Amino acid sequence: MPERSGGETDQRFERLLQQYSALLKGLISQHCPRDLGIDVVDVEQEARLRLWRALEREKELTDPASYIHRIAITTTIDAVRRVLARREDQLHASDDDDANDGLTITVDPSHAPDAVAERRELMQRIGAAVASLQENRRHAVKLHLQGLGLAEIAELLGWTEAKVRNLVYRGMEDLREALRGEGIEYE
Numbered sequence: 001m002p003e004r005s006g007g008e009t010d011q012r013f014e015r016l017l018q019q020y021s022a023l024l025k026g027l028i029s030q031h032c033p034r035d036l037g038i039d040v041v042d043v044e045q046e047a048r049l050r051l052w053r054a055l056e057r058e059k060e061l062t063d064p065a066s067y068i069h070r071i072a073i074t075t076t077i078d079a080v081r082r083v084l085a086r087r088e089d090q091l092h093a094s095d096d097d098d099a100n101d102g103l104t105i106t107v108d109p110s111h112a113p114d115a116v117a118e119r120r121e122l123m124q125r126i127g128a129a130v131a132s133l134q135e136n137r138r139h140a141v142k143l144h145l146q147g148l149g150l151a152e153i154a155e156l157l158g159w160t161e162a163k164v165r166n167l168v169y170r171g172m173e174d175l176r177e178a179l180r181g182e183g184i185e186y187e
Contacts, residue, residue, distance in 0.1 A: 009055050016051065016061075019155070020068045024048070026147020027072035036083045047075040065156060122184070129178040137171030144168045 017024075028043050050071050054061075061067045109115060133141060143153045150168065154161045179185075 009052070012055050013052050016055075016064055016068070017048070019152070020064060022152055023065060023146065023148055024051075024068050024072050027069060028076055030147065031073060031076045033080060036080060038079050038083055043076055043079045046079070047071050050075060125182050125184065126179065129175055129182060132178055133171050133174055137167050137174060140164055140167035141171035141175060144172070 024047055025040075025044055028047060029040055032038055032040050032043055051068065054067075054071075130138060130141060130145075139157060140153055143156065148156070150161050150164050153159075153168070154164045157164070159167075
C-alpha cells in the first residue's frame, strides 16, 4: 500500500471535519460531565488529534460517522478517567499528610444511587418514546438530538433539507406528545 503524503492526510482530515465537526462537538458536549471541571474544548481537540492520527496511519473509514462517534465517546471517557485518577492520587497523598486528618469530601447528590437510577429509568422511557416514532421521523429525531443540523442530517441520510425539516419538526412534536403521555413534562 503506498504511503500517504501529509498533504493528502490533511485534506482528508479537513473534509471529515467539515462534514462531522458538529457531530463530534455535540457528542462530546452531551457526554462530558459538567461537574468534573473538564474543558470540553480540550476533549474535542484530543478527539481531533486522534482522528488525524488514525488517518495518518492510513486508516480507511468505511463509516466515518460511526468512527467519529467512537472517538468522541472514548476520548471523553479517557478525560473523565484522568480526572478521577488525579483526584484519587490527591486523596491518597492527603491520607499520608497528618495535617489533613479532618479532610471532608463532599459528594454531588446527582451521583447518589437513587438519582442515578432515576435518570436511567427516565432515559429508558425517553428511549422507548423515541423508538415508538415512525421510522423516518425516528432517524431524523435521533440525529437532531445528537446535535446535527438539518443540512448535516440531509446529507447523511441522502434526503432533502425540506424533508428533514419536516421529519424533525413532526417527529419532535410526536416525541413531546409521547412523553406527555408518560407524564414527562419539561420546559
